[in-house]
Amino acid sequence: MNAPEPNPFTKKRDRIQILGLNRESMLKYFFGGNASLAIVVLSLICIFLAKEALQFFPSHHRGLQLYRLSGQEFVDYLEDESRQHKKAAGYLARAYYGEINASSKREQGLLVAYEELSERLERETSKEALLFNTTFENLLDLQFEIEDSESEEDGAESFDIEAAKAEVTALTTRLEERRRTLRERKTDALKDPGMRELDSPISLSETEFQNIAEAIITTDPDAEDDAPHIQELNRTIDDKKAAAEAEYQDLFTQLEAFRAAGRPLDELIGPLRDHARTTKERAVAAETLRKGKEALLAGAENARDPERRAEFLADAEAIELEEVPYDELNQIFYDNIDAHHAVTSQMMRDLEQLGSQVVASGQTTIAQTNLSRFREELPELLTMLGETNDKLKAWRHDTPFPFLPSVLAFFTGKDWVTNSSWHDFYGFLPLFTGSILISLIALIVTVPFSVGAAIYVNQIAGWREQNLIKPVVEFIQAIPSIVLGFFGIAVLGTTLREVSQLEWLAWVPGFPMQERLNVLNAGLLLAFMAIPTVFTLAEDALNNVPRSFTEGSLALGATKVQTILRIVVPGALSGIIAAILLGFGRIIGETMVVLLVAGGSISLPDFSEGIGVITQPVHTMTGIIAQETGEVDQGSIHYRALFLLGMVLFSISLLINYSAQKIVFKYQLAR
Amino acid sequence: MAVPEHPFATKATALHKQESAIRVFLRAATYFILCCAAFIFLDIFLKGAPVVFQANFPFVNFDFLTKSPETLVVYQDGEGEIQQQSANQFEAMREAHPDGQYDIIGSYSYSAGGVLGPLIGTAFLVMICMTVALSIGVASAIFLSEYSRGGRTIRGIRLAILNLAGVPSIVFGLFGLGFFCYAVPNIVAEPAGRSLFHFQLPFSNSYLSLEGWDACMLAGGCTLALMILPVIITACEESLRAVPMGFREGSLALGATKWQTIRKAVLPYAFPGILTASILGITRVAGETAPIMFTAAVAHKDKLPWQDLESSGLGRLFEFFFQKVQALPYHIYTVAAKIPQSDYNKPMQYGSVFIFMMLVFAFASFSILLRIQFRKKLKW
Structure with a gap:
């Protein structure tokens, strides 16, 4: 009999089943698992950043405790006074030397030009100069040998003086010949018009250039003195300076008196500072010992081998912990408060008197600006001197440093000083300011261009233009940031500085620039970098405005144009704002460009010049992470501080993303 | 006699001027971006291509592509010419001609060899x-x-x-x-x-x-x-x-x-x-x-x-x-x-x-x- 035919419609069960899952659902969970990796990664980033970052605060707090306990805080109060005094003295000195140097500005400029030109010529004529020098040295050697053999009268047999003398004559002729060639070569090189374009601050007249050129040509490598023209220049400078010094004798005496007034304070600080540093070193050493002992004890607990354990215990026993006697050590600070009071009150009297004597206004602009700055700084110094003594009286080394202010000390700190022999400060402000300044510049520059281009491409351009512009923007996106950073160093920095030195641009704040690498340079590059992001997103937003509106x-x-400005752009505004926000996120997180181009100076930029602050060098959060993370030990406070910066960056980027999404969602056009 | 004005001629009103000004601005913004990009490409191309390519056969500087970065030594030889060589070559040469004159001007890490x-x-x-x-x-x-x-x-x-x-x-x-x-x-x-x-x-x-x-x-x-x-x-x-x-x-x-x-x-x-x-x-x-x-x-x-x-x-x-x-x-x-x-x-x-x-x-x-x-x- 035939076997009953199986029902053709029964569903075959999957043969493979694990945990009640067949192949299909296993695949589904596999894919789902992969997708949820995004969440996992995001949370891992949160966890690993937070793990290190949050540990920063306790270590930072401990550091500040020690800073107070060891008396470094006390010394820094005094240092602040001294620093302020030196700052004011510096302005006064700059005013004085500004006046002195102004008297011989032209001559000094000529000297600078002379040095620059001769350096350049040296490079041009290095070959001839080398030949000349070789001959010259040979000649000297030979002459020396002849003198030698002449003095040793008896041993002259092996040395043929006559032949040597003939050789000397030959060499002298050759030397003269080479001297001529060298001079000719120099004259030729000077004919190159490029030689007249000097970096020196003054422009030379024809006679001045000829005089300098003459001096350079006649100064051979074997010359012992400068050419007469240069000597004369130096003499003139000295004369003029002497005259100016006589004229500004009063200012000089005041400057000296001002400096002298601060000396007792410095003398007071010196030993105190050394004392505080020793205390700190002692404390750190004691702490290291304590940790070593703890580690040994822990090792003993874990050791399975009884012998090893005994060894560990013995080692731990051998370590004698030292209690640092802070009360005793800090007594010296309390004892010196009165001395400080005496010093500062004397200083205040002296300075007040001096301040009223100093002339109100200088003759040159340098002197004027510096004198006015001096006038601004002086009252500040006087108040500081008056207040510090009260601060010192209130200071107690054993008041514990409260925790919350130690957290605030990070966020409001103005110094980022690491690897110092005094105390490491971790202040967030200079880095944050740098990042924000650069981002603002970049944003201000990039928005008109990229949004303008997006409107143009989306609304006005024909398809041919679109097909040209869009791929170019995609190419811009593909430019690696390190390449742009390199471009900033190699090309843009120099170009910007040259442009800033043009005389008719002197009205621009901050021009001429002191530094090649600065906020403006980095901002412009980042603006270029953000173009693709803002352009693409803004164009998408414009594209989404319904056709019927237009x-x-x-x-x-x-x-x-009316349609574009009144209908299309307002309709796409939420998208455009989101695009700008995301562009901002891209800019503030960018690393390599700012690391290379921002200038790398970790201090708060000087805002006194108003908008001119954009030509100053800064450092940024991203830059400092990139620069320092490679060199710190894992788990050190510095390492944790960098992770904290990373955490701040991460939060900023999340915040920006979140608000961009909110804006798009909230102001979406109703379809 | 004055020429009668064409009645349908569009007048250059303020509106028109504004209109074309905005168009010009938008276009300028766009092409400025393109120019910047072109400038960067050209600068890198003009200064970089001579390093990688050369004028004579085989036209490509193969050393640059087949060597790793090395230290560059710059020196002045006995005839006063300034020469550049990678540190390895320089050492080899100095061993081969020990009595030659080499005034080392400077050595620069990672600047010789290739990538x-x-x-x-x-x-x-x-x-x-x-x-x-x-x-x-x-x-x-x-x-x-x-x-x-x-x-x-x-x-x-x-x-x-x-x-x-x-x-x-x-x-x-x-x-x-x-x-x-x-x-x-x-x-x-x-x-x-x-x-x-x-x-x-x-x-x-x-x-x-x-x-x-x-x-x-x-x-x-x-x-x-x-x-x-x-x-x-x-x-x-x-x-x-x-x-x-x-x-x-x-x-x-x-x-x-x-x-x-x-x-x-x-x-x-x-x-x-x-x-x-x-x-x-x-x-x-x-x-x-x-x-x-x-x-x-x-x-x-x-x-x-x-x-x-x-x-x-x-x-x-x-x-x-x-x-x-x-x-x-x-x-x-x-x-x-x-x-x-x-x-x-x-x-x-x-x-x-x-x-x-x-x-x-x-x-x-x-x-x-x-x-x-x-x-x-x-x-x-």
Whole structure:
């Protein structure tokens, strides 16, 4: 009999089943698992950043405790006074030397030009100069040998003086010949018009250039003195300076008196500072010992081998812990408060008197600006001197440093000083300011261009233009940031500085620039970098405005531009703002460009010049992470501080993303 | 007699002037961007091409492509000519002619030789990165486009992807350092002090320890992979969604299972999109410096990654992946910012930047061309 036919419609069960899952559902969970990796990664980033970053605060707090306990805080109060005094003295000195140097500005400029030109010529004529020098040295050697053999009268047999003398004559002729060639070569090189374009601050007249050129040509490598023209220049400078010094004798005496007034304070600080440093070193050493002992004890607990354990225990026993006697050590600070009071009150009297004597205004601009700055700094110094003594009286080394202010000390700190022999400060402000300054510049530059281009491409350009512009923007996106950073160093920095030195641009704040690498340079590059992001997103937003809006507007008789400005752009505004925000996120997180181009100076930029601050060098959060992370030990406070910066960056980027999404979602056009 | 005014002539009113002014402004903004881009390309091309190409046969400076970076020695020889040579050649020459006169003017690290080491390193980093990123990315995209039906989890995943895309690359670098270099499981002979947790593996002397891989090729590649992941997922999902619904419905109606449908009726048609996306991804990853600075890159290395491996068998593979590598962007960073600048570094700087740009653009144009090609071919 035939076996009963199986029902053709029964569903075959999957043979493979694990945990009640067949192949299909296993695949589904596999894919789902992969997708949820995004969440996992995001949370891992959170965890690993937070793990290190949050540990920063306790270590930072401990550091500040020690800073107070060891008396470094006390010394820094005094140092602040001294620093302020030196700052004021510096302005006064700059005013004085400004006046002195102004008297011989022209001559000094000529000297600078002379040095620059001769350096350049040296490079041009290095070959001839080398030949000349070789001959010259040979000649000297030979002459020396002849003298030698002449003095040793008896041993002259092996040395043929006559032949040597003939050789000397030959060499002298050759030397003269080479001297001529060298001079000719120099004259030729000087004919190159490029030689007249000097970096020196003054422009030379024809006679001045000829005089300098003459001096350079006649100064051979074997010359012992400068050419007469240069000597004369130096003499003139000295004369003029002497005259100016006589004229500004009063200012000089005041400057000296001002400096002298601060000396007792410095003398007071010196030993105190050494004392505080020793205390700190002692404390650190004691702490290291304690940790070593703890580690040994822990090792003993874990050791399975009884012998090893005994060894560990013995080692731990051998370590004698030292209690640092802070009360005793800090007594010296309390004892010196009165001395400090005496010093500062004397200083205040002296300075007040001096301040009233100093002339109100100088003759040159340098002197004027510096004198006015001096006048600003002096009252500040006087108040500081008056207040510090109260601060010192209130200071107690054993008041514990509260935790919250130690957290605030990070966020409001103005110094980022690491690897110092005094105390490491971790202040967030200079880095944050740098990042924000650069981002603002970049944003201000990039928005008109990229949004303008997006409007143009989306609304006005024909398809041919679109097909040209869009791929170029994609190419810009593909440019690696390190390449742009390199471009900033190699090309843009120099170009910007040259442009800033043009005389008719002197009205621009911050021009001429002191530094090649600065906020403006980095900002411009980042603006270029952010173009693709902002452009693409803004164009998408414009694309999403319904066609009927445009058509309706045009049908009512509005012109193309009216339609664009009144209908399309407002309709896409939420998207455009989101695009700008995301561009901002891209800019503030960018690392390599700012690391290479921002200038790398970790101090708060000087805002006194107003908008001119954009030509100063800064450092940024991203830059400092990139620069320092490679060199720190894992788990050190510095390492944790860098992770904290990373955490701040991460939060900023999340915040920006979140608000961009909110804006898009909230102001979406109703379809 | 005055010529009568044409009644329909449009008058140049203020409105018209404003109109054309705005048009001109928009156009100027656009073309200014193009000019900037052109200027940067031209500058790099004009200064970089002479380093890589030369006027006489064989027209390409092969030394630059087949040597690793070396120290450059600049000296003045007996005849007063200034010569440049790499440190190795200089030593060899000095041994051959010991009595010649050499006045060394200066020596510049990483400025002689070529860029082979960095090129190879970057290639390996990119390969590791793309392998990891594509396998996770495609799978995630399949889930998001084919399986997901909305809901809280999916919203969470999308939000995470979106936010991940905005995280700065230096933060990925820090994370890679903290996670891949210092925290992931590794098998070691002796657990390091930083190990978070460790235990001895059964039947062996090794420990499994959560102490990370240290800075190495694998850590760098994985860090890059996580960074590029959101881009890959988004692009893959888009190309999967672009496949018409009808393909899936047809396949399912013929009795295929879901997986069969995805494999036979969806993935092949989404493949071109995935390909272009991953090529664009390569250009982005290759250019990143910040994530690999502390997770993988090293400035100086004599040997290529596969040379002089000491272990054998499986250990060889481990040793290969657990070594630091040179990378082209890091090399550019070194020669552009970490060593003292002089005219003698310039060829190396511009040469490396030129090669790098050429590679990146080759990949970018390839992906753009592919996209145009596939758009023409696949029409539904």
